Amino acid sequence: MHLRYVNRKQFIKDYYNLLKKKGCISASDIRKLQEEIEEEICRRRNLGKDYLQRQILIKEKYKPLHPELYKLKEKFLDPEFLSLVRQCRDWKKLAQFDSTKILKQTTACHVYSLPVFTEQFCKEFVEEISHFEESEFPKGRPNTMNKYGVLLDELGFDEFVSRLRIEYLSHVTRVLYPDWGGDSLDSHKAFIVKYKKGEDLDLGYHYDNAEITINISLGKEFTGGSLYFGDMHTVPIEETECSEIMHTKMYGLIHRGQHMHGALPIRHGERYNFIVWMRSSKVRNQLCPMCGNKPSLEETVGYGDGFTKNEGLVDVCAVH
Template structure:
């Protein structure tokens, strides 16, 4: 079975749409359980109109990936759930916002609690520190609002230049013209 990677930084992750888990699991999770919370917490990021997602599991283990470099997500809002298994170290850290870096970056560290989920703004710089033993698995759901990202691509900070994509793509949409079906697209600048 062909296997994609959640992103270029993560070598051992698994995309949940490839396992057929979007329809029965992640979409209802987003619509029924997460959106009521994100609508309250992130109204400025389209928290009440998150209409697609990219969901994956990341895995860190000795002799595999140990950590994740500092980055921002291709998401308006991200859910990060600690799935275990057993590990030491490997805290998440958060810094400035992608669009407002400070001259001397400051970071806060968050310790994972197995089975707990954490919501954060996709544009906040973050990464994970190296684990020192065990295996760390996390469910990551990058949630997108087409109403927000159609105006400005969060990755290139420009008006998106769309190319057609399969499935949710990167969560952009085109308004239908004539008979053209609505598509969910990628920004070609990425």
């Protein structure tokens, strides 16, 4: 849920009854929660500055294990994925547009499975991420739900992901999700999440700060960790039935960002997922997809949250 936090007095006044229902009763419980919220507010206010500092340091000092991975090449992409992109690029011109052999509709509505990367790329990319994780460089974590992982723009994969979105994924999303911003994607947030015993094991039920999401399984070897999908976040949870979907290495699951989903606990091994939240300022400039209100903006660095001050410009702002 989304909370409004001005100060501790206001927070207690607005949410005390709700906190009691959630089991947060004692003064120490409430104080601890307030401290966590204030820490998160501080983190968000400093996101842009901290992001730039980490990015500059990593660019100057970090020695990649596989430097050739940082520029996207078609040899990294599965031949079936390339075939699908070609079909989607020209789908209006084709007498028969049949992508069903490549693009699989899952048991969840409007959630599709497709091969994206080659096995060799997945192996080397996981090695690169592990190499960076073992270094002493500062690391910006993906979000408040994932405590382990890497922000790919900070690591130097900004051009890689931009090309992947613009030259390849946007052609697929334009066909699959024209009513959900799939035909007007103009920014992204890309990151790796990691699941392992002793670290993050699962992911709670949520929706993404994105119009369209692709979640690609890179490996390593693991059991468990299936994804599950319910309905759009506007549908009451008591009216929702979930579908469980196995996530296969080298395959991506593509879905609408507002589609509620989560990840079941991993039982064995270690799993890395390559996630791209793709955003359309044309859509989100009207209403914030997270809180449903008209965005109130402040300038930031990088892609921010994908809002823009003026339609069609890339003067990117973040939620205030």
